[in-house]
Amino acid sequence: MRTLQEPGRGWLLRLVIAFAFAQGAVSMARPAVSYRALALGVDARAIGVITGVYALLPLFAAVPLGRRTDHGRCAPLLPFGVVLIAGGCALSGRASTLTAMAAWSGVMGLGHLCFVIGAQSIVARRSGPAEQDRNFGHFTIGASLGQLIGPIAAGYLISERDGAMARTSALALIVAAAVAAVSSARSGTSSTGPRPPPTGRSRPRRSPSAASCGPAGFRPGSSSASPCSPRPTSSPRTCPSSASTGASPPPPSDCCSVCAPPPPSPAGW
Numbered sequence: 001m002r003t004l005q006e007p008g009r010g011w012l013l014r015l016v017i018a019f020a021f022a023q024g025a026v027s028m029a030r031p032a033v034s035y036r037a038l039a040l041g042v043d044a045r046a047i048g049v050i051t052g053v054y055a056l057l058p059l060f061a062a063v064p065l066g067r068r069t070d071h072g073r074c075a076p077l078l079p080f081g082v083v084l085i086a087g088g089c090a091l092s093g094r095a096s097t098l099t100a101m102a103a104w105s106g107v108m109g110l111g112h113l114c115f116v117i118g119a120q121s122i123v124a125r126r127s128g129p130a131e132q133d134r135n136f137g138h139f140t141i142g143a144s145l146g147q148l149i150g151p152i153a154a155g156y157l158i159s160e161r162d163g164a165m166a167r168t169s170a171l172a173l174i175v176a177a178a179v180a181a182v183s184s185a186r187s188g189t190s191s192t193g194p195r196p197p198p199t200g201r202s203r204p205r206r207s208p209s210a211a212s213c214g215p216a217g218f219r220p221g222s223s224s225a226s227p228c229s230p231r232p233t234s235s236p237r238t239c240p241s242s243a244s245t246g247a248s249p250p251p252p253s254d255c256c257s258v259c260a261p262p263p264p265s266p267a268g269w
Contacts, residue, residue: 023146084111
């Protein structure tokens with residue numbers, strides 16, 4: 001029987017919306033960065049370098065950030081990631097050199113990594129064992145919405161008419177930064193709060209069993225009564241003596257092994 005009340009799912013809805021905005025900003029900024037580089041007159045090889053640098057910082061930061069979330073709070077990674085995404089988008093729109101665009105593209109990738117790690121950790125910590133698959137499925141809806149809307153919005157904003165690609169691509173990056181800032185306002189969630197109780201079976205506490213006792217409940221090596229000793233009856237029974245019976249019958253089931261007679265020697269057979 002569950003003793004704790006499950007937390008509401010409003011935090012999951014806010015997290016999905018925030019992730020949709022953050023993913024939409026990144027998906028809008030990445031093609032806008034390529035168009036911005038084309039407007040600056042770089043070649044196709046340079047565009048490939050800028051696109052690849054996006055994953056350079058996350059390549060080295062993924063493991064340390066994962067360890068940090070294991071030993072501390074994960075919610076601060078969300079606003080930190082939003083700041084990096086928004087800053088990378090806005091500064092990429094103002095960059096005028098290949099080096100600057102590549103650097104800010106890497107900052108944008110690091111911010112996206114921080115947001116994703118923090119959001120996934122919140123889902124894992126605030127979901128019960130029977131709810132994790134469902135909640136992670138709802139969480140990925142936000143990523144799909146952002147990946148769908150982001151490039152479409154960038155395509156509507158960027159235009160190459162009359163040499164306006166440099167201006168419109170910078171505008172798309174500024175809008176992407178604003179969209180990322182909205183995700184910070186929608187991610188009003190925390191990794192703290194009540195968690196669902198574990199549903200797994202706990203291991204029962206071991207109690208003395210008959211296997212650890214001697215015959216008829218006597219614990220070997222113990223001079224006092226053990227928990228597995230038989231309960232006394234109203235009329236105590238005495239163990240038969242070999243002298244009175246002339247034989248060596250087996251002791252009764254409720255007699256201790258101390259009063260049982262030893263087996264007869266082979267000479268008496």
